[in-house]
Amino acid sequence: MIRQILIICLMLIPFFSLFLRIPTVETESVTAMANTVGLTVILSGVNVWLSMTFAWWLLWTESRWRNALEWLVFLPLFIPMLATLFGLYLILAESGLIGTYVGVMISLLVVTLPYSIRLASNGMAVIGRPLLEQARLLPFKRRILFVLFPLFSRTMRTIALFTTVILLSQFALIQLIGAGLIPTVTTELYQSYAGNNRNLALSNTWMLILIPVLIYFLLSVMSRWTVRILKGRLQ
């Protein structure tokens, strides 16, 4: 029991610093907030869609390229993120996408997709082929709506959450690819971290921690509500 309490305390100790000072409530840039929310929603949606379909393909394919492609999609996990970012900077500069939303979106997708595919394929492996076999007989839309969504809503929620956390962690990526033209909550907050206003920085930290928590609860409620409606329809 004592060991358990000690472990929990050690994990929670850093959060105590949130209460050491009183955070200042200051209105942040509306553009930064809108950019962050927009990027989070689009990026989470694209991540969920691409990772779930790729994991589904991996589960059923008989292709001889299966192992090679599986390695290919997981390989970016072993490439240092900043090295990928430097290379992407060169590619996107050639294509004239530096300082654009599309450029930032592509680089964020490159960084987040390997993690999402890993989560999705782990989730599908747990359910296994025998149980999912029956779903293959259903038409595409019904399969997604009545089988895959209810079964994998928790995995999808985790993917969305991971995507949000990775996005909120990125200062260097958004600053370099966005060329300082695309402000997000993180790039704005970094300025306050670098400055001396501790109270403002603290309120920003609160925001960075609360955004994933809010998204988690929002998605939980939404998925429960949708699954309940779907179950009602089936009855």
Next chain:
Amino acid sequence: MLRSNVALTIIVSLLPLASLIFLGMEALGTDWGALFTDETWRDSLFITLYVVGISTFLSLVIGTWLARVVVQKRWRFTSAILRIPMFVPHIAAAYLFWLLFSGGGIGWVEANERNYMTVILTYIWKETPFVFLMMLGTYEQLNRGYVEMAKTLQLSRFDQFKHAEFPFLIKPLLDSTWILIAFVSFAYEIPALLGVTYPKLLGVLAYERLSTGLYLEATEPYAVALIWTCLVGMGVLVSYILTSSIRRRIERGVRR
């Protein structure tokens, strides 16, 4: 629809590899002699190896130990609490530790000091839950029969772990090790906030040289990024080749 999505995923996954080719092309003009003798880069490499080595090793040990204990003792609540740091953005985690250790610090640890203790502690706090989750799945599926047999043979605790548990942990441990090394070794946000002006970690130095007006024409950051990626890539390749036979044997055994 499925095929076009798969094709799109493959194209996105090819981008990091394409970016390495671009890095290589850009690094062609680098004065390699000057780069290898540059004291700033050399000091940066040593401090990076030190930070990566300690934080990765401790995260792996603590994460594995926690997964083992949580499964053995069935600590569900602790298991839930252990996941929390994963959902805190790195930059926010860095600031939490900065607040905790700045202004006198706790004991001998202080924010922004040359030993990078706060950077190491932040990485351990953030990455231990990742290792814990990677190991948890393996420990939950581990066949207890092997451990029971090791106990019956009256092996020491260390030998029980070595023969009945460790072989099954090799794959997740390898995956976690290289993901952590790739992530921690060339990152910006945490060491930039908690580090010192000299020596800087490789990622911070490279990013600052790339983005500062003073160095905009320099190819050195690209060259360093490429060398570091090649080193990590070689490490991944060698470690996977060296352990391939044992991993294959374990996988066959598990399937049976």
